[in-house]
Amino acid sequence: MESWVADIEFERLGSVTRSAKRLLLNPLANYLPASLLRGLLRWTRSEVAASNWADPGGWRSMVISYHGDPPRGIDKILVKGGTIPMALRNRRKLAGRIIARLIDSVEHEDLVHVLCLGAGPGHIIMDAMQQADRRCETTLVDLNADAFDYGREEAAKLGLADRMRYVHGDVRQVQQMLDHRTDALEMMGICEYLENDQIVSIARSVSELMLPGGAIVFNSISRRHGTDRFFRRVFGLEMIHRSPEQLQALFSQAGFGDYEAFSEPLDVYTVVVGRKLQPPR
Numbered sequence: 001m002e003s004w005v006a007d008i009e010f011e012r013l014g015s016v017t018r019s020a021k022r023l024l025l026n027p028l029a030n031y032l033p034a035s036l037l038r039g040l041l042r043w044t045r046s047e048v049a050a051s052n053w054a055d056p057g058g059w060r061s062m063v064i065s066y067h068g069d070p071p072r073g074i075d076k077i078l079v080k081g082g083t084i085p086m087a088l089r090n091r092r093k094l095a096g097r098i099i100a101r102l103i104d105s106v107e108h109e110d111l112v113h114v115l116c117l118g119a120g121p122g123h124i125i126m127d128a129m130q131q132a133d134r135r136c137e138t139t140l141v142d143l144n145a146d147a148f149d150y151g152r153e154e155a156a157k158l159g160l161a162d163r164m165r166y167v168h169g170d171v172r173q174v175q176q177m178l179d180h181r182t183d184a185l186e187m188m189g190i191c192e193y194l195e196n197d198q199i200v201s202i203a204r205s206v207s208e209l210m211l212p213g214g215a216i217v218f219n220s221i222s223r224r225h226g227t228d229r230f231f232r233r234v235f236g237l238e239m240i241h242r243s244p245e246q247l248q249a250l251f252s253q254a255g256f257g258d259y260e261a262f263s264e265p266l267d268v269y270t271v272v273v274g275r276k277l278q279p280p281r
Contacts, residue, residue, distance in 0.1 A: 001260050001273065004101045008093050010265045011086045021083065021226060030229035037234045044074040052235040057193060059120035059147040066092060066123055083225040083266060090264035091219060094271050095188050096127030098262065102215045102273070103132040106183050112136040115182040115206065118190030120144070121151030122164060125186060129160055137163040139182075143170060182209050187218040188271075192239040196250055203254030212278045216256055217271065220244045224267045244270045255279065 013021070029037070041049035047070060051061040064070050065085035079085045099114065106112045112134055116125050119140035129136050140151070148166040155161040185206050191199055206216070223241050231237040244261045256274040263270045 001098070001101070001262075005094060005097050005262055008097060010090045010093065012265045013083070013086070026226040026230075029227050030233075034233040037230075041074065041234070045072060046074045046078070047072060048075045048078050049235065052237060055144065056235060056237040057189075057239070059142075059144060059150075062088065062120060062189070063123075063150070065089065083227065083268060084231075087225065087264055087266045087268035090266060091188070091269040091271065092124055092127065094262055094264050094269075095124045095186070095217060095219070096131060098271060098273060099125065099128035099184065099186060099217055100131035102184050102217070103128060103136045104134050106134070107213075108183075112184075113180065113182045114138045114184045114186060115209070116140045116186040116188075117202065117206075118142055118187065118193075119151075120147040120189075121154055122166075123154070124188050125164075126155060126158055126160055129163065130158060135163075137165070139165045139167060141167045141169055143168070180209075181211060182206070182214070183211075184215040184217065185210070187216070189219065191218050191242070191247060192221045194240070199247070199250045200253050203251050203256065207254045207256070207276055210276045212276050214276045216251065216274045216276070218247060218251070218274075220247050220270045220272065222268055222270070244272050248272060248274065 038049070048061055048064055051058065051064065064075065065079055065088045068079055068085070068089060070076055070079055103112050103114065114125060114136060116122060116138055119125065119142050122138070122140045125138050125140065129138070142148070145168040148168070151164070151166060152161060155164045194202070220242050221239060222243070228239070228241070231239070248259050251274055255277055257277045258275040259272055261270050261272045
């Protein structure tokens with residue numbers, strides 16, 4: 001699987017920039033008074049900040065980071081220079097490529113189905129569907145229905161609208177939303193907002209919808225971005241940082257295994273692929 005991602009052009013930080021962030025920029029962001037930073041962001045009418053205050057870690061702030069070129073100056077600084085937005089764009093490229101290759105590697109000849117949980121508008125699966133050689137359909141589940149209108153517009157532009165089904169609901173009740181098997185599960189950007197027991201419960205529910213060999217794709221997040229204190233104090237963004245191994249142990253409780261992990265160059269996100277194992281006889 002390493003060959004699947006070998007030619008991706010990722011965003012990277014040079015050694016000088018890394019040092020400047022670690023020694024100066026991150027400490028300023030983390031320890032200046034939060035009221036001062038929030039006031040500055042309000043005064044400059046930051047769309048990134050407003051999106052996170054309305055819905056911490058929600059789809060609108062994700063879209064701004066993905067596009068990478070917001071109109072306001074303060075947002076250009078946050079999105080183009082911030083480690084997490086850069087890592088998010090890297091994660092999108094990495095996950096999109098991996099899922100595309102998983103779609104192409106499904107062994108049956110029927111239409112491939114991918115289930116996406118906490119999917120927002122569905123940028124990653126759209127990327128994968130465009131890159132895949134095989135035809136694929138997808139079901140996207142999210143609690144925030146506001147993301148769906150935007151997602152449908154983007155899917156229509158790409159000619160994918162007829163193959164994307166948006167479902168408004170709680171990912172923990174996924175078994176009640178599907179009446180057919182799924183070949184792969186995408187859970188990008190969701191585990192960092194779920195407790196351990198929630199992850200295990202979701203994984204067990206989805207496992208019932210998959211045949212042995214079906215793929216699951218999720219990500220871990222590390223504190224290497226260096227600004228966790230800033231995001232918590234200023235944006236109200238509470239993320240649970242787990243290692244790939246910790247997440248693998250949780251998904252293993254639902255019958256998944258044979259994991260392979262792929263880190264993006266900033267070492268913030270690791271994308272993990274697992275497989276549903278054959279049940280013991």
